Amino acid sequence: MANARAQQIAAHLNFPKGMLNGQVAIITGSGQGIGAEAARLFANEGAKVVVSDIDGKKAEEVVQSIKQNGGEATAVVGDMLDDKYLAELVKKAAEFGNGKIHVIVNNAGYTWDGVIHKTTDKQWDTILALHGTAPFKLIRAAAPYFRVKDGEPRSIVNISSTSGIHGNAGQANYAMAKAGVVGLTKAIAKEWGPAFGVRANTIAFGHIQTRLTAAKEEGAFVTTPDGQKVALGIPQAQKNAAGQGAFKDIPLGRPGTATEAASTILAVCSPLFSYVTGQTLMVTGGRNM
Numbered sequence: 309m310a311n312a313r314a315q316q317i318a319a320h321l322n323f324p325k326g327m328l329n330g331q332v333a334i335i336t337g338s339g340q341g342i343g344a345e346a347a348r349l350f351a352n353e354g355a356k357v358v359v360s361d362i363d364g365k366k367a368e369e370v371v372q373s374i375k376q377n378g379g380e381a382t383a384v385v386g387d388m389l390d391d392k393y394l395a396e397l398v399k400k401a402a403e404f405g406n407g408k409i410h411v412i413v414n415n416a417g418y419t420w421d422g423v424i425h426k427t428t429d430k431q432w433d434t435i436l437a438l439h440g441t442a443p444f445k446l447i448r449a450a451a452p453y454f455r456v457k458d459g460e461p462r463s464i465v466n467i468s469s470t471s472g473i474h475g476n477a478g479q480a481n482y483a484m485a486k487a488g489v490v491g492l493t494k495a496i497a498k499e500w501g502p503a504f505g506v507r508a509n510t511i512a513f514g515h516i517q518t519r520l521t522a523a524k525e526e527g528a529f530v531t532t533p534d535g536q537k538v539a540l541g542i543p544q545a546q547k548n549a550a551g552q553g554a555f556k557d558i559p560l561g562r563p564g565t566a567t568e569a570a571s572t573i574l575a576v577c578s579p580l581f582s583y584v585t586g587q588t589l590m591v592t593g594g595r596n597m
Contacts (some may be wrong), residue, residue, distance in 0.1 A: 326354025331461070332405030334358045334397065336388060336446070337416030339366030341518040345570035346413060351379030353574065358401040359383045360416065388416050388442040389434075398449045409453040410460060411577050414443035414489070415467045418530045420538050421591040432481045434532060439485035444492060454506050462505065463577045465494045468512040468588065474596055486512070490588055492515045497586035507585040509576050514592030515555070515563040536594075559594030 319334045333350050337343040347357045351374040357471060359374075359381055360551030367383040373379040384400045386393030401409050417439045420431045426510040445468055447454075454462050471479045472486025492511040500506035528540040537540065554562050590596070 309353055316589045323579070326352065327574075327580070328411070330356075331410035332356045332358065332408055333411035333413065334360055334382070334401050334409065334446075334450075334579070335411075335415060336360040336443075338413075339363045339370060342513075342516065342566045342573075343415045345566045346415065346573045347381065348377075348379075348575075349567075349570050349574045350411075351381055352377070352497060353578070355380075355411070356405055357381040358395055358397070358404060360388075361385060362387050363415075365463065373436045385412075388446075389437055391445065392445050394449050395441070396559070397446065398450070398453070401450075403452060408458075410538070411463050411465075412447060413465045413467070413573055413577070415573075416442070417467070418538065418540060419479065421481050421482070422480075423478055424480050426483070427481060430532075435481040436485045436488075436518060439482065440492070443489060447492075447496065449519040454500060455504050456529060461579070461582070462500075462507070464493070464496055464506065464508040464575055465576055466490075466508070466510050467573075468510045470512055470514045470590070470592055470596055473588070473590070474514050491517030494586050501585055507581070509581075509585060510588040511572055511576060512588055512590050512592070513564070513569055514595045515558065516569045516591075517563050517565055527534060555593075557590070557595055562593065564591065564593055575582040 328350055333355045335343050335347050335350065335357060338359045347359050347370050351357050357374060357380070359367045359370050362385065363384040364383070366487070367385050368538040370383040371383045382404050385395050420435050422431055423542070443596065447464060466489040468486040469482065470491050471483045472490060475483045490510050493508045496508035498507065500508070529537045530540060531537055555563065569591060572589060576589060
């Protein structure tokens with residue numbers, strides 16, 4: 309009896325064609341960083357990946373790398389703050405998936421920091437729109453593909469941050485937006501779980517090595533819809549001041565990699581998390597436990 313049960317469990321954990329075989333996944337902001345790594349990992353697990361990014365060249369590079377490894381992917385390029393783009397993204401994803409969409413990962417975003425008394429309306433409105441309103445609008449546009457009863461798995465992952473859980477000086481706009489997606493996630497889980505089996509979870513990242521945590525002097529920037537350049541990263545002087553103590557509050561003693569971060573997204577969307585919904589997973593190396 310025990311041996312038979314062990315074999316049954318082993319069969320459930322064996323996915324020879326990949327844990328996401330045949331599923332169609334939209335991953336926003338997947339032209340680089342965590343999003344790009346997630347796109348590759350999803351494709352390796354059999355998903356048909358829709359690479360959504362504002363940078364067409366980078367998006368196509370991710371698509372080509374997936375195809376070279378035998379995976380399926382397509383790029384849909386555009387601005388998450390453009391309502392017409394969101395409609396096009398859903399339409400093209402459904403076409404790519406032969407009428408189905410199974411996963412949305414709301415990962416696109418950047419920071420535009422400023423102390424509270426100097427944060428402009430534009431900084432505030434842009435970051436809240438990008439990290440809060442755009443994910444909601446994408447999910448709303450994709451509702452017809454999630455509010456279905458075909459017995460297939462559906463999962464939504466909204467990417468948050470420790471700034472949204474604990475707050476962070478200089479990031480009132482980002483903290484507000486990232487806190488908001490936690491509530492959005494729970495609302496989705498409660499609305500779409502009972503009748504349609506949709507799972508919705510939040511992942512809150514801590515210090516992950518990306519362009520947002522690199523030295524600002526490296527010159528990374530994003531361009532707003534009206535052409536303004538927003539510098540990304542942490543000033544080197546600030547990083548130097550932290551010195552050897554930079555990661556002392558992280559029990560694992562180091563920042564996470566983009567691949568480690570992306571792996572948690574894959575895990576949450578996989579069958580291994582099939583009974584997990586409405587949760588916020590802290591991916592911080594133990595910081596703020």
